[in-house]
Amino acid sequence: MPACPHVPGRVETDSDVAIIGAGSAGLSAALVLGRCLRRVLVLDGGPPRNAPSPAVQGFLTRDGTRPAHLLELGRAQLAAYASVEIKEARVVAVQVCGKHFELTLEGPTGRRSTRTARKVLLATGVEDELPPLDGVRELWGRGVLHCPYCHGWEVRDQPVAVYGRAKLVTGLALLVSRWSPDVVVCVEDPANLTRHARRRLRRQGIAVREEPVVRLEGTRGGELRHIVFETGEKLARTALFIHAHQHQRSPLAEELGCRLTSKGAIWVSKQQQTTVPGLYAAGDNTPGTQQAILAAAEGSRAAICINETLTREECPK
Structure with missing residues (x-):
């Protein structure tokens, strides 16, 4: 040397x-x-x-x-x-x-x-600071994802969801819709989701769920199966994108x-x-x-x- x-x-x-x-x-x-x-x-x-x-x-x-x-x-x-x-x-x-x-x-x-x-x-x-939802940490990296550029291809054309606060969820959902025609937004604070944001999501065929999410259900291997709402209703999804x-x-x-x-x-x-x-x-x-x-x-x-x-x-x- x-x-x-x-x-x-x-x-x-x-x-x-x-x-x-x-x-x-x-x-x-x-x-x-x-x-x-x-x-x-x-x-x-x-x-x-x-x-x-x-x-x-x-x-x-x-x-x-x-x-x-x-x-x-x-x-x-x-x-x-x-x-x-x-x-x-x-x-x-x-x-x-x-x-x-x-x-x-x-x-x-x-x-x-x-x-x-x-x-x-x-x-x-x-x-990353993960949201305080049961199941998020166990599914992080496989069923719960942060970057569509990194993981969008793997869940292409599958039913996916986007979770987060109104300020961030719209842009991420619109981006994710590039990979899947079946995107659902689960918004933490629906009162803050503006009319303009709702209109943009609706035009893209993205549904908005306003009920509180209480937990995620998935496999031992980290794959997401269901988003569970406070009402007890389960929404079948393959992946959940978040803006952590x-x-x-x-x-x-x-x-x-x-x-x-x-x-x-x-x-x-x-x-x-x-x-x-x-x-x-x-x-x-x-x-x-x-x-x-x-x-x-x-x-x-x-x-x-x-x-x-x-x-x-x-x-x-």
Whole structure:
């Protein structure tokens, strides 16, 4: 591995880049940086957001691949790059130390250690906040879905439903109707569903159910069978789409003082740079459409920007 060029006044660090998160964004960034001969530490803090899903869809050359297998393939390809280390550890703190960072790690046994890096990439993802309905968590990822681009093809032409508050349910239902002619909206707050929204849904042949939903019934394998209303009536459906609220999976961005958007995403520039110098973010924790292939692309872009920034620092004018 080539030695890091010495620049007067710069503290030597354990790694050039520490990547927090080993999902599609983190592993993609590690691949690019490894090919740039950068010393990279990838910190894997646990299973990815899409772990309950049976497959990653719409990922070119990997359509239908199990989420765990996709990450296994990524790790295997990183093995060719000696400058990349993957470590199973949770990052409990990140401290800005002048022009570098100090990370406090906690391993599987609870033992803590520290590592230093010149740049840090947050690829920590988000967590979905599921509605408090019986059966939702058990069916999440198979019978209860969040993204028609990811799962619409699998339930095409089947009876589906969309559940949520009036503010969000109309647009999602209209989108889902691209995949199925049999869409029913179950609205949480029917009094807030405007006349205009009702008209748009009616024109598309989408029925609106205003009765409160009390639970979902499905199979042990996670397939949805019925939506059960407060009246006891059951509506047979193959899938239920929801627009789940989300929050940052890791508190690190907020603790470091990063600017967040109104929806709680980490604000980043076109170079994936946060408002904290030297700290980057990529993947579902940043604004925009969320898909594994897009997270991988963001990770790649962040890695290129990080490498070019490091190169400028090493080759001063």
